[in-house]
Amino acid sequence: MDTLQVNALAKNYGRGCAVDHISFAVQENEIFSLIGPNGAGKTTTIRMIATLITPTEGDAVVDGHSIRTDPVAVRGCISYLADEAGAYQSMTGRGYLLFMAQLCTENDADARRCADYAAEVCALGDRLKDRIGTYSRGMIRKLLLARAVMTRPKLAILDEPTSGLDIINALEIRRLIQRLSREGTSFLLSSHNMLEIDTISDRVGIIDHGKLLMCGTPGELKERLGAENLEEVFEKAVKGNA
Amino acid sequence: MRKFWVLFRKELREMLTLQTIIPMIISILLFSFMGQFVSDLSDSQQLSTSTLTVVDEDRSALSGELLTYLAGQNIQTEMADAGDELPADYMLIPQGFEASITAGEPAPIQLHNNLTSLSMTAGLKARLSVRASEGIQSFLSNKLFAQSGSAYDYDFVTHPVTVHEITHLNGRSAEISPEALSAMTMQQSIMVPIIVFLLAVFGSQMVAAATANEKINKTLETLLTTPISRLSVLAAKMLSAAAVSLLMAVIYMVGFSNYMSGMTGSAEMSAEAVQSTGGAMQALGLQISGGGYALLGLDLFMTLLICLCVATMLGALANDVKSAQTVTMPLMILVMIPYLATIFTDISSLGPVPRWLLYAIPFTHTFTAISNIMLGKTGALIGGLIYQGAFLAVCLYLACRLFSSDKLFTMKLQWNRRRHGANASEN
Ligand SMILES: Nc1ncnc2c1ncn2[C@@H]1O[C@H](COP(=O)(O)OP(=O)(O)O)[C@@H](O)[C@H]1O
Ligand SMILES: [Mg+2]
DSSP, X not given: OOSXXXXXXXXXXXXXXEEEEEEEEEOTTOEEEXXXXXXXXXXXXXXXXXXXXXXXXXXXXXXXXXTTTOHXXXXXXXXXXXXXXXXXXXXXXXXXXXXXXXXXXXXXXXXXXXXHHHHHHHTOGGGGXXXXXXOOHHHHHHHHHHHHHTTOOSEXXXXXXXXXXXXXXXXXXXHHHHHHXXXXXXXXXXXXXXXXXXXXXXXXXXXXXXXXXXXXXXXXXXXXXXXXXXXXXXXXXXXXXX | OHHHHHHHHHHHHHHSSHHHHHHHHHHHHHHHHHHHHHXXXXXXXXXXOOOXXXXXXXXXXXXXXXXXXXXXXXXXXXXXXXXXXXXXXXXXXXXXXXXXXXXXXXXXXXXXXXXXXXXXXXXXXXXXXXXXXHHHHHHHHHHHHHHHTTSSOHHHHHOOEEEEEEEEETTEEESOOHHHHHHHHHHHXXXXXXXXXXXXXXXXXXXXXXXXXXXXXXXXXXXXXXXXXXXXXXXXXXXXXXXXXHHHHHHHHXXXXXXXXXXXXXXXXXXXXXXXXXXXXXXXXXXXXHHHHHHHHHHHHHHHHHHHHHHHHHHHHOOSHHHHHHTTHHHHHHHHXXXXXXXXXXXXXXXXXXXXXXXXXXXXXXXXXXXXXXXXOHHHHHHHHHHHHHHHHHHHHHHHHHHHSTHHHHOOOOTTTHHHHHHHHHO
């Protein structure tokens, strides 16, 4: 069974379709990336799947639970990292992980276990004792990513996980995502940087103006359109569609 | 429940930081200055002159002389009979005044004050009658000295008149000056509104800022995708802000009662005077019972929850830090208007349009509650409570709807479109 099944999902904010009936699936242990320029509708799609926004039409099913009819169950098996998300400045890194773990688990022992796992994943060491206000962007992103996977969700939804980071930090984040996917979590990512996503995605979906233009492994798409890289794939896909 | 407490503790920690506490303390100081300013203002108002109504029941040569004297002192007088429709304040020269003076007995003069409300402007003319009675005292004293030197005893010649201040309220009367009465009621009638104001201002600012920051930092999105009920996210925010503002209220109340006891001490109020004032308060039916305090407490808590609920919604709809700071302005104005109105006028005496406009603001009922309780206007009190309860229910319903729908992320509150948003959340 697919971890995530998206069926003709659409959202209209009142000024035309921001997301126009898109469908795709994410399999178990897969890293699936939505790529497209700014304003393409990636965040809207992701927020619908993360149960923050109700779709105008269509549905998505996460691990057998519909986001429309059973959002509470969906929240139990996903985790979500918003783009440019922050954390509570006055908490320490460790305090934040524990706080989030307490909200996602049913008892304190589980919460501690989750927080310990997250502390190991983010590899911030002693800096976890410092206030988050003193962290760099890269450190915050690692902390939040660790938070997102600490409950070992079925599906981790990460919106632009590497945007705004320097090369080294972005590289570390990508490696972390790859490692975690092997440990049993499926990922739905989004990015407007088509080159960087090439290396970590098992499959990508190209989205523009709310429409999913094509879907497949990076290799398949490049071959199908005779392109060198995903940027060229995107260019040709948009032209072919126009 | 466990998750709620986790959230609640986190909110408390976030709200009790230096950035939130320092402005609070500054405003507390500011407000105690404002309390002083208000009482100074009411003093200066009382000095303004107007016509003094005199009921001369004595109709003697002496009382006629007194009236001529007052006219010479620039105090305009207007004669009236006891059967006439009397103004709120008047001076009464009882029958037998002249006879009493001639007999060498101190003669009484009554200064009547008919209070219709406990607001500051009531008893405006009190000073004039006091000034007139003081003038009469010295005029008569001089006259007696000139007349017959040592024929009368010294105490009588220096104080030939005994002044009785009689305050009427709600058909009851007691011998007490309106100033003494207002000093006693001030503690309740000023302190309560100020506490309400503090609670409303701080609580709202705090919860709006906290909610807006969570939204802007996108930590709210994170919270809303975790398996916690959205109601507990909302409740943790509102109740922690309520707890912090109640704490502030207690701190303020302690400070204020210290300030008050300092003031009454300096006014040289003897224990006897305080006791007789207490007796007069009781005679006028101004004592608040335990039930009265319970209703007042209920009223304050409802007011606080309405403010916090509206502020949470406004904060949740803010899209940037700047609008987060200004977003509670309309709420503050809605608290400010009835606050000032109750200080400077008596709302129930206003024309129907401004009166009902004021009554439509739920906070008006908070500020009138204390005098409604004191004056025994149970109907108005209960009516206000019911209205506030209904208003709170609507606000809570809207807040729950907001937090459980995607309006939080799709609705925008901007300056140019804000009336729309503010109306939607207030009606
Ligand atoms: N809350 C909103 N209200 C109205 N329109 C929105 C809202 N959020 C996004 N949009 C519009 O929807 C479209 C898709 O936006 P988004 O999903 O954020 O794109 P992306 O994440 O791919 O950059 C854009 O045209 C954007 O202007
Ligand atoms: Mg986006």
